Amino acid sequence: MALTADTRPLLLDTAFMNARTQAQDSLMTLHCAGEEPIQTSSIFMVPHGSKTKVRIALQLFGMSETRIFLDLTVAAQAFKEGLTISRTLHHQT
Numbered sequence: 001m002a003l004t005a006d007t008r009p010l011l012l013d014t015a016f017m018n019a020r021t022q023a024q025d026s027l028m029t030l031h032c033a034g035e036e037p038i039q040t041s042s043i044f045m046v047p048h049g050s051k052t053k054v055r056i057a058l059q060l061f062g063m064s065e066t067r068i069f070l071d072l073t074v075a076a077q078a079f080k081e082g083l084t085i086s087r088t089l090h091h092q093t
Helices: 019-023 048-061 072-092
Strands: 008-014 025-032
Touching: none
Parallel strands: none
Antiparallel strands: 008 025
16 A cells, blocks of 8 residues: 555554564554654653652553563673673682
């Protein structure tokens, strides 16, 4: 299907493209040439006093660090191993 000027944006469920898109329940949109992109902000400010309530709400909706960042456990393990190597090298000198 070719997108033309009178075609509405097409919403695609890309959650199963790969592990990252699945973890983030990703969606993508296709737009016509020359169509202005949707203006969004990827930064959200959460006041310090609301942090606990926002985290609880996100957890109730199924959002967690491991759901969004599948490789977070791997990153933590690599960091831990880096500390172990650093300590080992430090003790050898």
